[in-house]
Amino acid sequence: MRKQFIDTGEIVTTHGVRGEVRVYPWSDTPDFLCGFDSFYLDAKGARRMEVERARVHKNVVVVKFKGIDTIEEAEKLRGKTLYIDRDDCELEDGEYFIQDLIGLRVLDADTGACYGEISDVSQTGANDVYHIRGEGGRERLIPAIKEVVVSTDPDAGEMRIRPLEGLFDED
Known part of the structure; x- marks a missing residue:
């Protein structure tokens, strides 16, 4: 909430x-x-x-x-x-308070697979970076750009992404 x-x-x-x-x-x-x-x-x-x-x-x-x-x-x-x-406060379309993003489930836009939850947001200047903590505590970083973030719905508690090639490849 x-x-x-x-x-x-x-x-x-x-x-x-x-x-x-x-x-x-x-x-x-x-x-x-x-x-x-x-x-x-x-x-x-x-x-x-x-x-x-x-x-x-x-x-x-x-x-x-x-x-x-x-x-x-x-x-x-x-x-x-x-x-x-x-x-x-009026935010522009597509803008969110960071506290509204923390805890959102991050799902694959195509498969529905869950990558984890947003645990932090870094502001880098060029674009924000979302920290996603998955099962086992592994943290992954995704850029907050329109090519990756397909939709954000804080009311539903989820964000849907389409990771860039290689972004989530295992080491």
Whole structure:
């Protein structure tokens, strides 16, 4: 089951003396976090923090929350994980949150054979790489490209692939 509130970054320190914090983003780009009006300090969405302003600064996002006006108040947020509400985010067609991919069964698009489950996703720059852990713990890597990934259905819990020649050949 997909989580409603998605962990998206960590407050790593304060910024200045007027209550701003630096957030290390866990997204493809820091810009992604600048589009939200609020974040949550828990995975259940109970502690909502309204954003007054947000901007990218180097590799972090500097966020000013409403009601957090001093460095002392901001310091209390250090180390906290920020969450976003899934409903506040629109992904492009074919884009998924990594946490929605972890645990998907990976099946051969032609034969239905199960290769294992996605255990991790590496972001390489050119394309993502899916780590598939099969029976016996063997890990295989597949590129997340349209020539390999035929379909992805997180609601059904599966991904169908057509491996490139030699990708799954035994040693």
